[in-house]
Amino acid sequence: MKYPYPIIGLEIHVELKTKSKMFCQCSADYFGKAPNSQVCPVCLGLPGALPVPNKTAVEWTIRIAQALGCTVPERSKFDRKHYFYPDLPKGYQISQYDEPIGINGRVAISDGIERKEFRIRRVHIEEDTGKLIHKGGETLIDFNRSSVPLVEIVTEADFHNSGDVKRFLEELQVIIRTLDVANADMEKGDMRLEPNISVLYLEKGQKWDGKTFPKYKVEVKNINSFRFAKMAIDYELERQTKLLENGETPVQETRGFNEKTNATVSQRTKEDAHDYRYFPEPDIPVMVFGKSYLERIRQSLPELPTPRAERLVAELGLRFQDAFLITRVKSTADLYEMLVAKMGKDKSQKIANHIVNRKVDVTAPVEEVVSAMEALFAEKNADPALLEKAVADVCAANGKVVTDYKNGKQQALMFLVGQVMRQMRGQADAADVTAALRKYLD
């Protein structure tokens, strides 16, 4: 008896949010701009124009590679990848072939119980293409996106179910946002996923050896969200398994995911596979990174979300789920650690609870969050006379905030609560203070 074993590898493209494009001075912020308004001879591929690499984009790619645990060799180069397509103005894309920025990385995901590692094969930098606009029977080309820096991350075929893919993508997004180098928004196309999917049949009880692959693989494009990524993979696994069960081998091809039907459709078969004729880009000298330069970048990397969550669990005894949630956004994690430092380690789980349960607004100015948090911890049973006085004093001293509150700004109340708590030197319960303020103001 055999059983189907999914084998999935990922190719992920992430658009960097650098100010300028990869090889020219044009603005890389093309979203919503008038077509062909952010272009120059270089990104239009005009005769004679030459590419000059964006140093920031290269550095950010090194940051991504290092954050994904890659080795960054001291030597890296650009190559030309040739194919004809109307959105590719030079007839080749400047990419990286055999000497990418990063190789052999590793990313771990964890749910506090199980920790899984996925290998990264390579991380390289390239330029994005223009965009085709189909309109009234005509096809127009917008080159605003042409030459925007694009990082390609290729994993090994280490995924065997769609859930892991989705979690990995979420982790990758969080890592990249922590590095502050890209928006990594799938819906906007800042982050694009192309999974390679195939199914191998194994004997019952047999484990995959990690090196036997089916004779085919299917690449899926046009996936615009994490949810769709899972759906597309599940659909594809089911489709391929059915074919295999009928004794057919799925065709090696590129398929597109259709969001309306939740199905994949054939786009291109192996017969029109490209010979990209890679060769070293003669317009750009080989890049040589000094050891100290690479080390400096490594030192500047922020602590990454999952290792940080694991540290919080180890250092503070936090519940993993809370540590995980708190570390998804760097500023929230920073705020959390600041609050713990200020209010004491003994309160770490409670502080976490308040953040996770949204008892405080983590996007508010730091001082307000601190007061609000202090308020939440304040002792109950304050002297009603003192509280009444404090409420009156604070409202008198903050006329504008009071007006704001009366005009419907709920945040204003939180500020006033904080102020009253401060005047009460923490000797009041936040709920009491809130009630007293409401009574006084309404």
Place this chain on the structure above:
Amino acid sequence: MNLAAATLAELRTLLDTKKISSSELVDFFRARIEKHNPKLNVYLTVCDPESAAGTGPLAGIPLAIKDNFCTKGIRTTASAKLLDSFISPYDATVISRLKEAGALVQGKTNMDAWAHGSSTETSDYGPTLNPWDTTRVPGGSSGGSAAATAAALAPAAIGSETAGSIRGPASWCGVIGVKPTYGRVSRYGVIAMGSSLDCPGPFSRTIEDSALLLQIIAGKDPFDATSAEEAVPDYTAEMKKKRTFTIGIADEYLEGVQEDVRKNFDQTKKELEKMGHTFKKISLIPPKYSISVYTILQRAEVSSNLSRYDGIRYGEKRTAFTAEAKRRIMLGTYTLSHGYYDAYYKKAQQVRTLLIEDFRRVFRDVDLIMAPSGPVTALKLGEFEKYPFFGEIMDVLYEPGAIAGLPAISIPTGLDSNSLPIGMQFMANYFSEGALLDIGYQYEQETGFHGISKQLIDRYA
């Protein structure tokens, strides 16, 4: 004085002393173009430059520009019909630097289409004729710029070389041509042929003019990542240094050279010895390797560089490529194809490294290498195809230095028995353009280039 024969320095004085205005100068050359261009086919586009009241060294002086340099608002075709209607929206860095120095674009000169050739006969707009003998070609690919300089249809010109495209036509037209070190002059805005080989450079009738033009166009360009950081020396001062040189001679460069050219080589050697320079035999890696390396690298880069003409823009389909471009695209595509890359391109790059090492070794012993600028003097129209052999010797003379990226100069050193100019070339170590100008200037001071350029200008009244 004969305005046609005036040097850039003389024109500067005439303009500064208001003996002539810039617009008069432009009109003067336009009249000469109108008179001689119908026959010679030197210019593809004649401009109507607005003379700016600049103060730079070239303020108000018109120049001839090879048509593979992008010129803002001016048609730029690289002599290829595929770009027949392409009006460049930007200036090449060389052009913007010349403009900053006050220069005007007199017109765009004919060349082999996409710079694929050594005669201008592959131009989609018909060949340029050699002003010395209009049954002959001027050489190429910068034939139009060389002929414009020789026949004084411009005071000087700008061309580009991949392997021989400046030195060749300079020698066949009896003018000076400088091929700088790869990276010394920005390639930004020069329609690419072989990206790892292309070098823009000047044509002139005096060394001083070449020094002036090189001074203006040389230097690091933020728009060309392959342009060199090396500081640009004062070329006019370099030119006047009067160094005594040890000059290398390689037997490989003299095999199969026409008798008149060989005699002139010996004569030039004697003249230079009299001036105190010494000669030394050198040996180089057999040139057949350079030729293979050059052919593979250049064709590969051509096939890639021409893929941007994809039939979607520029108003022409890829079928508008003519025979030579198609041949090169096919060969280059083949060498880059899956499974062939290692055997061809990669191996060629490895041999290239060896050739560079070989030249470095030679330049530890000598300051310069001297060789004929061509194995023969100007060929008749159509004759190129009949003498594939000459083509091969020509390759020997240009390609080793070109793939190593070395600088070179070609200077006129005499006339053959048909009264056609002969040129000698000197190659130097990286960034030693100053030494090349120095040897050229010493020769010019001593011989006045035997009055070669004046003889021709007198014939083009």
